[in-house]
Amino acid sequence: MDIHSLPMHRIHDLLESRQIGAVETVLAFLERISSIDPEVNAYLATFGEKATEEAKLFDSGARQFSASPIAGTPIAIKDVICMRGTSTTCGSRILQGFVSPYDATVTEKLRRAGSIFLGKTNLDEFAMGSSTENSAYLKTRNPWDIGRVPGGSSGGSAAAVAAGLCAGALGTDTGGSIRQPSSFCGVVGLKPTYGRVSRFGLVAFASSLDQIGPITRDVEDAALLLQAIAGYDPADSTSVDLPVPDYRAGLKQPIEGLRLGIPRQYFIEGTHPEVEKAVREAIATCKNLGATIVDISLPHTEYGIAAYYIIAPAEASSNLARYDGVKYGHRAQNSADLMDMYRKSRSEGFGSEVKRRIMLGTYVLSAGYYEAYYKKASQVRTLIGRDFLEAFEKCDAIVAPVSPIPAFRLGEKSEDPLQMYLSDVFTLPASLAGIPGISVPCGFTSENLPIGLQILGPHFREDLVLRIANQFEQATDFHLKNPEVKGGGKCK
Amino acid sequence: MEFEPVIGLEIHAQLKTESKIFCGCSTKFGGSPNTHTCPICLGMPGVLPVLNRKVVEYTIRMALATHCTIAPVCRFARKNYFYPDLPKGYQISQYELPLATGGWMEIEGTNGASRRIRIHRIHMEEDAGKLIHDDYKPFSYVDLNRTGVPLIEIVSEPDIGSPEEAASYLRAIREVLRYLDICDGNMEEGSMRCDANISLRPAGTGGLGTKVELKNMNSFKNVQKGLEFEIRRQKVMIERAEPIVQETRLWDAGRNVTVSMRGKEEANDYRYFPDPDLAPVEVDQAWIGQVRSELPELPEAKRERFVTDYELPVYDAQVLTSSKALALYFEAGLKEFARPKLLSNWIMSELMRALNKSEREIEACPVSPRDLAELLRLLDSGIISGKIAKAVFDEMFSSGKSAQSIVDEKGLVQVSDQSEIESAVDQVMSENPKEVSEFKAGKDKLIGFFVGQVMRKTKGKANPQIVNDILKKKLNG
Ligand SMILES: [Zn+2]
Numbered sequence: 001m002d003i004h005s006l007p008m009h010r011i012h013d014l015l016e017s018r019q020i021g022a023v024e025t026v027l028a029f030l031e032r033i034s035s036i037d038p039e040v041n042a043y044l045a046t047f048g049e050k051a052t053e054e055a056k057l058f059d060s061g062a063r064q065f066s067a068s069p070i071a072g073t074p075i076a077i078k079d080v081i082c083m084r085g086t087s088t089t090c091g092s093r094i095l096q097g098f099v100s101p102y103d104a105t106v107t108e109k110l111r112r113a114g115s116i117f118l119g120k121t122n123l124d125e126f127a128m129g130s131s132t133e134n135s136a137y138l139k140t141r142n143p144w145d146i147g148r149v150p151g152g153s154s155g156g157s158a159a160a161v162a163a164g165l166c167a168g169a170l171g172t173d174t175g176g177s178i179r180q181p182s183s184f185c186g187v188v189g190l191k192p193t194y195g196r197v198s199r200f201g202l203v204a205f206a207s208s209l210d211q212i213g214p215i216t217r218d219v220e221d222a223a224l225l226l227q228a229i230a231g232y233d234p235a236d237s238t239s240v241d242l243p244v245p246d247y248r249a250g251l252k253q254p255i256e257g258l259r260l261g262i263p264r265q266y267f268i269e270g271t272h273p274e275v276e277k278a279v280r281e282a283i284a285t286c287k288n289l290g291a292t293i294v295d296i297s298l299p300h301t302e303y304g305i306a307a308y309y310i311i312a313p314a315e316a317s318s319n320l321a322r323y324d325g326v327k328y329g330h331r332a333q334n335s336a337d338l339m340d341m342y343r344k345s346r347s348e349g350f351g352s353e354v355k356r357r358i359m360l361g362t363y364v365l366s367a368g369y370y371e372a373y374y375k376k377a378s379q380v381r382t383l384i385g386r387d388f389l390e391a392f393e394k395c396d397a398i399v400a401p402v403s404p405i406p407a408f409r410l411g412e413k414s415e416d417p418l419q420m421y422l423s424d425v426f427t428l429p430a431s432l433a434g435i436p437g438i439s440v441p442c443g444f445t446s447e448n449l450p451i452g453l454q455i456l457g458p459h460f461r462e463d464l465v466l467r468i469a470n471q472f473e474q475a476t477d478f479h480l481k482n483p484e485v486k487g488g489g490k491c492k
Numbered sequence: 493m494e495f496e497p498v499i500g501l502e503i504h505a506q507l508k509t510e511s512k513i514f515c516g517c518s519t520k521f522g523g524s525p526n527t528h529t530c531p532i533c534l535g536m537p538g539v540l541p542v543l544n545r546k547v548v549e550y551t552i553r554m555a556l557a558t559h560c561t562i563a564p565v566c567r568f569a570r571k572n573y574f575y576p577d578l579p580k581g582y583q584i585s586q587y588e589l590p591l592a593t594g595g596w597m598e599i600e601g602t603n604g605a606s607r608r609i610r611i612h613r614i615h616m617e618e619d620a621g622k623l624i625h626d627d628y629k630p631f632s633y634v635d636l637n638r639t640g641v642p643l644i645e646i647v648s649e650p651d652i653g654s655p656e657e658a659a660s661y662l663r664a665i666r667e668v669l670r671y672l673d674i675c676d677g678n679m680e681e682g683s684m685r686c687d688a689n690i691s692l693r694p695a696g697t698g699g700l701g702t703k704v705e706l707k708n709m710n711s712f713k714n715v716q717k718g719l720e721f722e723i724r725r726q727k728v729m730i731e732r733a734e735p736i737v738q739e740t741r742l743w744d745a746g747r748n749v750t751v752s753m754r755g756k757e758e759a760n761d762y763r764y765f766p767d768p769d770l771a772p773v774e775v776d777q778a779w780i781g782q783v784r785s786e787l788p789e790l791p792e793a794k795r796e797r798f799v800t801d802y803e804l805p806v807y808d809a810q811v812l813t814s815s816k817a818l819a820l821y822f823e824a825g826l827k828e829f830a831r832p833k834l835l836s837n838w839i840m841s842e843l844m845r846a847l848n849k850s851e852r853e854i855e856a857c858p859v860s861p862r863d864l865a866e867l868l869r870l871l872d873s874g875i876i877s878g879k880i881a882k883a884v885f886d887e888m889f890s891s892g893k894s895a896q897s898i899v900d901e902k903g904l905v906q907v908s909d910q911s912e913i914e915s916a917v918d919q920v921m922s923e924n925p926k927e928v929s930e931f932k933a934g935k936d937k938l939i940g941f942f943v944g945q946v947m948r949k950t951k952g953k954a955n956p957q958i959v960n961d962i963l964k965k966k967l968n969g
Contacts, residue, residue, distance in 0.1 A: 081538075082537065082538045088537060088538070090537070095537065098537070100536070100537070100538070101531055101536065102531045102536070102539075104538060199540060200538070200539070200540050201538045201539075202538055203537040203538040204537075204538065204769075206768075207768035207769050208768035234542065235540060235542060236540050236542075237540065237541070237542055237543065237769065237770050237771050238540075238768070238769065238770075238771065314765060315765075315768055317572075317763075318570050318572050318581070318582050318763070318765070320581075321572060321574065321580065321581020321582055322535045322537070322579060322580045322581045323537075324574060324576075324581060326576045326579075326634065327534065327535065327579060327634075328536075338576070342574055362763065365572070365763035365764075365765055366761055366763060367761045367763075370763075370764075370765070374765060
C-alpha cells in the first residue's frame, strides 16, 4: 500500500483504526519528498523533525485522531500563509529570512483539527503568476510532465498533492491560483466564496479577491479540509458570519434535477480542442447523472481580464508597500539616504512580475487616472457580479473549463505576460464576483496532461459545488490516475 | 491696499480610547519604544485591521457637538506614502466618504461678537509612529507605540478672518473635545495638532488668493504667531508684486519665521482608494440617538443654564464655562456654598490669579472646591474679615491646608465682641488725646487713623463695621 497515493480521509481511517501509525505516515511522506521533490521542486521548506514530533503525540495517544476527520494527516501549506516561528517568504527575496511571529487563523484552526504540517510550498512571488515560474527560489515542475509548469500561483501545493508529497494542501486563489494549478496537475482545488475563510495571516496580494482553499486528491478531502478552515473570524472584517454546513454530509446527495448552466462565453476560439472535448464529455456525464443542461450567458466575461488586471495590481501596489527594508526582510546595504534605501531594497527584493504589477497598480491609482481605471474597473466588477446573479436565476450551478489550455512548457509564456494573463480568462470572473469554484479532474490530453472541470456556484454554496463535483468524480475515474515521477529510484 | 486673511484649520485630535483603532494595543502615552505594539500595528505580513467601534462612537459625539451631518455609510481609505514611521506604507484614513460633514462651531470673533465657523468634515484615521534621531551616529530609530492611536481630523471651511480668531476657534474646538471627554487637547504633548491654510485677499472682495499650508505649530501661541508671520510675509510679497507659491511651510518657533517645506510640484500623490480590508461603516439613527442621549452638557448650554439658574452675569457664565474643569469646580463649590455670585467672584479673581501666577491648570488646583466653600462660609458668617480671607486663601493655595485649620492655628477669628472692641477703642483714645481733640474740632479724616490704631491693637481681627460704629459713638459723644 502506498500511503502517499491515498486521500486524507483514507489515511485518517487507517490511522484511527491503527492499521498505520502517524509517525510511519509522516516518514513515508518525508522519504518521498527527499526522493521525488528534487525533481518537482514543490517545497520551499520542510519541517521533518517538527512533523515527526507531532506525529508521535498521536501515536502515544497524547493527541486524538478523533479531533477531526483529518487529524494526524500530513499536509502542506502555500508559503504565503503565516505559521508561527517558521519562515514565510511568499516566494520573494524581499522576505528572505522573515519568520512569522504569529499564526494565520487557518493555521491555528488546522492545528486544532490535528493537521501535521510537512512544509511550505512554492508559489509565484506574492502569488502573482500562473506558472510558479515567478518564484525567487525554485521553479516547480508538473509531476505529469517534468518539462511543464504546474500552473500557478499555488503550483507548489498542487504539484505536491499530485506527486504524493503530502496528503493535502492549502492554496490561495486571487484570480484562479487554486483552480488553474489543480486542473494542470489533475487534483481537486476549491476556491471558497470570498469571506468564507479567514484571510488573517494570509499575506495579501489583492485583498478584495484573495481566498484560502483546499487542494486535495479527491472531493471528499476538499470538503473535509474546507470544513476545518471555514467560518467567521472576528480578526478578519471581510469574513462573513454565516453558519458553516456539514460539507461531507452533503456530498452523497445525487445531482438529479439540478440545472447546470453552460456559459457560451466560456467556449471560445483558442480553447485547446482536447480541453473543450473533455469538458463537453463531462457535461454529458452530468446529464447522464440526471442534471438538466441549460445554455446561459455571462455577457461581461471578456472584460474580466481588464478589470482584474487593474483592481488586483492596484491593491497589490498598496499591500506590498510595507516591504520597505525598514522593519523586516531584505534591506539593501550602503544606501546614501532613506530614499536610496527604499529604492535599492525594493529593486533588489522584488522580481520583475511583482515590479510590473506594482507599477501598473501605482499608475491606475494616480491622481487623474483613478476615475478612468480603478473606478471603471470597479464598475465592471459589479457588472460581472450581476452576470452571475442573473445566471443563477436560470441555473443552480455553472459548469465550464478551468483553463483554455492544459499545462504549458516551462518558459513558454514567461516572456509574454499578456499570453500568461489570458490563460486566466475562465477563472478571473468568479474571483471578481467572489463566488465559489472548484476544479475537478475531467480527462487527459493525448499527451497525458490532466484537464480540469470548473464548477461555480452562488455565494456560500460550496456545499452545492462540492456535491456536483463529488457526484461527477464518483461517476468517473480520472482522479484515480497518478503521475509517474521518477525520483532517486526508491519510488515508482 | 488693505488685505484680509482667509484662514482654514485642520485639527488632528487623538481620541482617548483605551485601545488603538485597528488592534487591541494600549494607547497609553510614554511606554518604552515599541512596547505597545502587536503584529497588526507593526504592519507584519498578513495582518488585518479590525475597527474599534469606540472610535466611531467618539467621532459621532464630536459630529453631534459641532452640528455635522453624519453619513449613514462611511468608508475607510488608504493614503499611500512611504515613511519609516508608517509601517504599512499607507495610513488608513477616510477620503471620499468621511463620517461627518457640514457642521459649525460658534466662537467669539475679533470684535467680541459671536462668529460661526463652518466645519467642512470630520473623519477618522490612525496616527503614525515616531522617529527618534541619533544625535551622534547617522541612525534613526522607529518607535511604533503611537502607530494606530485613533485620530479625528476636523477640517474647517476658510471662514477664519484673523490669527486671534484662529486661536479662539482652536480653543473652542479643544473645549468641546474636553467636554465630550474624547481628547486631552494637549497641544504640547501632541494629543491635539493643528495645520492651517492661509491666503490673503484685498479687503472686502470675495476672491481667494494662493494658499499656503502651515504646519508644525505646536501651541496656541505658535498658531497665532505663525499665522501673524505668514500674513506679514504674504503682504510684503504681494506689495512687491512677487508671486505667492502654493506650498507647505513649517513654523520655526525658535527663529519666529515660516520656512518652505515642499512645493506643490513635489506634492505627494497619495493614491487614495477604499481599503478592501475594512467593510463600510454603517451608522444608523438608533446609534446616533444612543450617542446623543449620552452627550454631556456642552459649553453653550451650560453658559445659558448658569445665567438662568444661578443668576450670574453673562460675563461670569462665559468665564466659568470656558473650560469643563472650571465649570465642574464652580458647581462642586456651589454644592457646599450656595451663593453663586460670591463664589464666582472668588473663582474669577483670587483663584484664577493664583493659578495664573503659579502656571497651573484648574485640574491641578491645590484648593479644592470644598476648601474654597469652607473659606467663603467663614467669610460670609463674619468669622473672618474679607482681608483676612484673602490672606487665608493664599496660605491655603501654597500649603494645601484647610481654611479652618489656618484660621484656628493663627487665631484669625474676627472679634465681634462689643466689649472687647470697646476696651480697645478706649485704650486708643486715652493714648492719643491730641488726635481726639483735633477730631472733635472737626478734623473728620482722622477717623481712619483711629480705625487703623484699633485694628492694630486687635491684630486685624476686629470686625471693621463694629469698630467704626463704636469709634463714631465714642468720639462724637
Ligand atoms: Zn497593535
